[in-house]
Amino acid sequence: MASAVSLLLLSSPRPLHGAGLLRVPRRGALLPLPGPARAPSRLLAAPPPPRASNNNDNSGAVEAPDRLVAAVAYLYPFLDGAHHGRFLLAQFPFFSALLRPLAPAARLFHSSPLTPFLLFLTLYFAVVRNQQAFSRFVRFNAMQAVALDVLLIFPDLLAQSFAPSGGVGFEIFQSMESTVFLFLLVCLVYGGGACLLGKTPRLPIVADAAERQVM
Numbered sequence: 001m002a003s004a005v006s007l008l009l010l011s012s013p014r015p016l017h018g019a020g021l022l023r024v025p026r027r028g029a030l031l032p033l034p035g036p037a038r039a040p041s042r043l044l045a046a047p048p049p050p051r052a053s054n055n056n057d058n059s060g061a062v063e064a065p066d067r068l069v070a071a072v073a074y075l076y077p078f079l080d081g082a083h084h085g086r087f088l089l090a091q092f093p094f095f096s097a098l099l100r101p102l103a104p105a106a107r108l109f110h111s112s113p114l115t116p117f118l119l120f121l122t123l124y125f126a127v128v129r130n131q132q133a134f135s136r137f138v139r140f141n142a143m144q145a146v147a148l149d150v151l152l153i154f155p156d157l158l159a160q161s162f163a164p165s166g167g168v169g170f171e172i173f174q175s176m177e178s179t180v181f182l183f184l185l186v187c188l189v190y191g192g193g194a195c196l197l198g199k200t201p202r203l204p205i206v207a208d209a210a211e212r213q214v215m
Contacts, residue, residue, distance in 0.1 A: 085181030
């Protein structure tokens with residue numbers, strides 16, 4: 001008899017079919033309340049969409065005086081290396097007519113042998129290194145102009161040491177001189193035009209060196 005009672009107590013009760021009884025929830029369990037879902041007490045603001053950045057398109061942030069000073073800086077390497085275009089200007093007079101407005105600046109530039117050196121010191125120490133007086137836009141472009149002028153040392157040395165009077169060597173020499181002049185002309189037009197538009201030009205060969213010099 002006792003074993004039968006123990007067996008009945010240990011065995012799990014069978015569910016009642018058709019009785020319609022609800023199970024009693026365990027202690028600590030919460031029954032969901034009927035009704036609409038409650039809104040959170042604090043709304044999280046969605047982060048703003050990322051803005052596209054373009055380092056070369058800063059025309060709205062560059063003032064007109066900075067644009068003018070940065071554009072004029074590119075005249076320095078061009079005037080210093082204009083003699084490399086003597087063969088090209090002789091063959092194509094169109095370039096001479098195109099560059100005639102720069103004749104007063106060229107005469108002033110070559111008025112004294114010390115003028116190019118003094119302009120070099122002025123651009124580097126008074127502009128590039130002067131963070132308080134000039135913006136980074138002006139100093140970067142001035143440094144690119146200075147770096148271009150430093151590169152002119154190599155074609156100048158080549159012109160002094162290798163100057164054939166005729167033959168294939170003379171034709172190669174003419175081509176090299178014209179290439180240097182055209183490169184300087186492109187840098188003047190592109191660099192000066194971009195500066196006047198308020199954009200930062202990045203010239204080949206010298207842009208990375210200018211970045212390292214301008215803080």
